[in-house]
Amino acid sequence: MSTPLRFVVVGLGARSRTWLRVMQASPDVQIVGLADPSPAARDAALKLLPDATVAAEISKLTQMVEADVALLVTPPGGREGQIEACLAAKLDILAEKPLADDVSSAARHVRAAEAAGRTLIVGLNFRFLPVTVALKQALNAGIVGAPEFARFTYERWRDGQLPHLNKYPLVMDHPMLWEQSIHHFDLMRHVYGKEVTRIHARTFNPSWSMYRGDANVFALLEFDGGLHVSYQGTWAGGVDRLDFDWRTDCTEGVLIQREMFGDLVMARRHDTSFKPVPTLPHEPWITDAAALLEMAVAAFRGTGPVLCSGRDHLQSLLMLAACIRSSDRRAPVEIEELRQEIIQPEDTP
Numbered sequence: 001m002s003t004p005l006r007f008v009v010v011g012l013g014a015r016s017r018t019w020l021r022v023m024q025a026s027p028d029v030q031i032v033g034l035a036d037p038s039p040a041a042r043d044a045a046l047k048l049l050p051d052a053t054v055a056a057e058i059s060k061l062t063q064m065v066e067a068d069v070a071l072l073v074t075p076p077g078g079r080e081g082q083i084e085a086c087l088a089a090k091l092d093i094l095a096e097k098p099l100a101d102d103v104s105s106a107a108r109h110v111r112a113a114e115a116a117g118r119t120l121i122v123g124l125n126f127r128f129l130p131v132t133v134a135l136k137q138a139l140n141a142g143i144v145g146a147p148e149f150a151r152f153t154y155e156r157w158r159d160g161q162l163p164h165l166n167k168y169p170l171v172m173d174h175p176m177l178w179e180q181s182i183h184h185f186d187l188m189r190h191v192y193g194k195e196v197t198r199i200h201a202r203t204f205n206p207s208w209s210m211y212r213g214d215a216n217v218f219a220l221l222e223f224d225g226g227l228h229v230s231y232q233g234t235w236a237g238g239v240d241r242l243d244f245d246w247r248t249d250c251t252e253g254v255l256i257q258r259e260m261f262g263d264l265v266m267a268r269r270h271d272t273s274f275k276p277v278p279t280l281p282h283e284p285w286i287t288d289a290a291a292l293l294e295m296a297v298a299a300f301r302g303t304g305p306v307l308c309s310g311r312d313h314l315q316s317l318l319m320l321a322a323c324i325r326s327s328d329r330r331a332p333v334e335i336e337e338l339r340q341e342i343i344q345p346e347d348t349p
């Protein structure tokens with residue numbers, strides 16, 4: 001068995017609680033350090049990991065303890081200093097999504113990691129859900145033919161004041177897009193194996209929303225090869241529940257994911273009922289994070305592929321930026337327009 005990779009965890013808020021549980025259960029990981037400016041957050045994490053070295057900032061922590069990898073579980077804005085400190089200490093990075101709160105910053109993080117020769121992975125845990133694996137397999141196997149159009153709806157009343165939830169999304173310009181739709185857009189790219197070329201979107205905020213920025217995203221996404229997806233997401237739904245529905249219409253039938261964590265069904269054109277598509281057992285938030293961690297550990301060790309690289313993630317972030325521009329412009333936006341503007345000029349050596 002290989003020696004465990006030494007991780008430092010940067011950011012000890014809501015999401016870190018899942019990560020600490022998952023990492024503590026992994027024989028591949030040893031948590032050696034914890035960083036957070038909040039004394040209360042550090043104390044709570046130290047109760048779980050009394051032997052870990054703690055500091056308020058990652059730049060201090062890296063001077064106190066030797067490590068191999070940093071897990072960034074901080075808010076996406078303002079990660080420049082964290083990334084710089086990690087790279088200076090020669091750490092590989094597993095960063096929670098979104099990598100940054102704008103595409104230019106994310107592109108800078110990606111370039112900095114590449115220049116330093118470190119691996120940068122983004123934590124897109126939904127790719128590792130058994131239902132996602134089954135949906136991708138079903139599409140790849142063509143069990144109902146090739147996809148031509150789809151509808152993706154995510155309708156949720158998210159009470160952003162709940163004590164166990166993070167608070168920064170309450171004041172973001174586009175909380176739905178950057179915190180939630182990013183998962184959905186990444187999932188679409190992942191399962192369809194295609195890139196979006198054009199987006200026509202409208203973002204807005206319902207009158208009763210508790211979010212300062214837009215909690216609603218309506219978008220028509222055009223993928224290469226002609227696949228069209230109609231997307232509707234909200235954190236300010238009219239009723240306190242979460243409804244998820246992702247239906248993909250294919251040349252010979254449909255595949256429908258009826259719940260966020262499962263309930264995948266299929267039907268051929270003239271079937272009169274839906275047939276379940278089997279998925280492996282799982283524990284929401286845990287199994288997916290554990291599978292993501294397994295992938296990341298293998299990638300950092302050089303024994304497996306990097307499945308959610310920072311560079312790949314830029315493509316999903318461009319989709320968010322395109323939604324914002326399209327909504328402002330009241331017209332469709334080509335992804336290429338944004339890529340050339342935001343990513344390519346600085347990428348040329």
Ligand SMILES: NC(=O)c1ccc[n+]([C@@H]2O[C@H](COP(=O)([O-])OP(=O)(O)OC[C@H]3O[C@@H](n4cnc5c(N)ncnc54)[C@H](O)[C@@H]3O)[C@@H](O)[C@H]2O)c1
Binds near residue numbers: 073076096123165
């Ligand atoms: N993949 C998922 O399913 C999922 C779920 C929830 C959150 N997230 C992501 O996880 C990240 C963190 O979200 P959260 O809900 O834990 O937020 P949070 O606000 O609850 O916690 C963030 C923590 O980071 C700390 N922090 C701020 N600046 C820091 C710095 N410079 N160094 C060290 N720590 C710092 C804060 O004090 C806080 O304790 C975000 O990117 C979010 O989108 C992902």
